[in-house]
Amino acid sequence: MPSRVTKALMIIKGALYSRYVFDNWLSLLIRFALTRLGFDVRLMARVGDCTFELSPEVFGCLAVRASYGAVEISCVDGELYINGKRYEYQGVWVYDKSCNCYVKNNVRFKQIHWTIYQVFDCGEYEPSNVEGRVVVDIGAYVGDSAVYFALRGARRVVAVEPHSGAFAEMLDNIRLNNMEGVIIPVNAGLASKPGKVCVNNVGIDATGFIYHGPGDCPNAVPAVTLGELINRFNINPSDAVLKIDCEGCEFDIIPNDYEHVRLFRELILEYHYPGFNRLDDLLVILNRDYKCEVRGYKIKDYKNGALIHCIRK
Incomplete structure (x- = not known):
């Protein structure tokens, strides 16, 4: 932490x-x-x-x-x-006692986390086109990205988050924004194979720095695969968006379950520092089927990862 x-x-x-x-x-x-x-x-x-x-x-x-x-x-x-x-300056997030939450432009969150600024104020997912599409949101955290995608017109958002504290707060945020009919929360961790994901017992603000990998422990949650998500929620991946921000699981999913990754029309992938030197390996795989833009790769002294946006060729 x-x-x-x-x-x-x-x-x-x-x-x-x-x-x-x-x-x-x-x-x-x-x-x-x-x-x-x-x-x-x-x-x-x-x-x-x-x-x-x-x-x-x-x-x-x-x-x-x-x-x-x-x-x-x-x-x-x-x-x-x-x-x-x-860009238009739209003020700040203001605490509203009537809902015990923070509000800006009618968007509500139980607490303000760094990722909310990234998503709503800094344009992290601006290049993506989710209107009318299903979004599979891997690493949904407290639901900030899921709420954003829903506001941008996503038809459904399957929001997968393994951390129990973040997941509970996501449920609050879904209710605060009246999005129960659009956002489907799933308390699980993405993996290339069925099993369990061992969740590190850390605070919500620290989970953004932690990779919850396959394994068993007292805080384990079910591991879910992309194939299972596609079948369970009747997703047509050829017209769906896959967003992955799971602090390192991309180095399991893309090499080991690419047969399901490649089915998605659009990918939004945040890669992370444990595999910085393996970015080229990921791109070799992704470039088979996608045209990818990488933001941050050319800054040589940056070791914490960046964003990859891919569209099927």
Whole structure:
């Protein structure tokens, strides 16, 4: 489980890469540091002819993602675009006592986690087209990506999450957003073979750094395969999207169960640091059937992974 110091160092490292994104990166970095010390200062970012305000959390998110090339920010005709989408400053997540949850633009979450900023404020999944399609969301965590896909028009989202705490919070978030009819939660871990997945007994905020791999332990949950998910939920993978963010299970699934992976029309894959040097091996397999874009691979000193977006040829 990473300490607060470790997380802070990650953000600082990412913030240093913000010099490749923001014209006034140094003043932003200083002001960001002041907010972490409790000072009430505004972060006004500048890209070309565009000037816009960022919350400290969104700046931190964009800076970290900039550190591995997963954010593209541009100013076109005086308007700002993040990963190809026009950006409008939409305020912050506000705690609402009436629902005991955080709210922004009618989207509700029981708690605010780092991944919520990544998904809703930093454009992590903007390139994907899920409208009218089924999404198999592997590593659904607290349901942030599942809610996002549903809001983007997904017909169904099969949300697979092994961690019991994250899964319980996902159930809360599904109810808060009235998405019981769209999001199907599954408390299991993805594996290439049936069996069990041993869940590390860590807090919710730390599970994003942990690979829950095949094995048996007191906290084990069922292992589910892609084939089982396809059959159980009557999924037509040729018109479905497979999202995998499972902290390392991709190095089991893609080499060992590619016969089911290749059935999906579109893949969104976040690969991770334990297999950084094996990325080329994954791409050799995926390039048989997909045209893939890799964000972050060309930044040589980055060791924590990045995002792969693949479309069937």
